[in-house]
Amino acid sequence: MTFANGGDNIGVYVPVFATVSDGGMSVYVVVFLILAAVWCFAGRIFATRAVVAKALSRWGHILLPLVLIAIGLLILIEGGVFRL
Structure with a gap:
């Protein structure tokens, strides 16, 4: 299940991360960490x-x-x- 679930992520994110500059990667990392912290904080509050x-x-x-x-x-x- 883990492999099947993660396959689409690999297919999407590998090309993105392979072509992004160092500055862009830094932005991705910072945004990810901030939003992960927001989710953790919201989960704790709820x-x-x-x-x-x-x-x-x-x-x-x-x-x-x-x-x-x-x-x-x-x-x-x-x-x-569902459109044909």
Whole structure:
């Protein structure tokens, strides 16, 4: 599963990283680190709220697959996969 999931990332990011300059790579790294920190901070904020933590512990195993399926369908629809 890990190999199948990461194949598209390799196909997209290797050419990008191979052609970007050192300055561009620095920008990518800084933006990645900042946004990773934002996600971690937002996750901590949400997880430490009693109401959210209780809801996630009760419904998270149902909500996560539904959200991921919805995102996948949105990507497929927006990409025009279902148009003939």
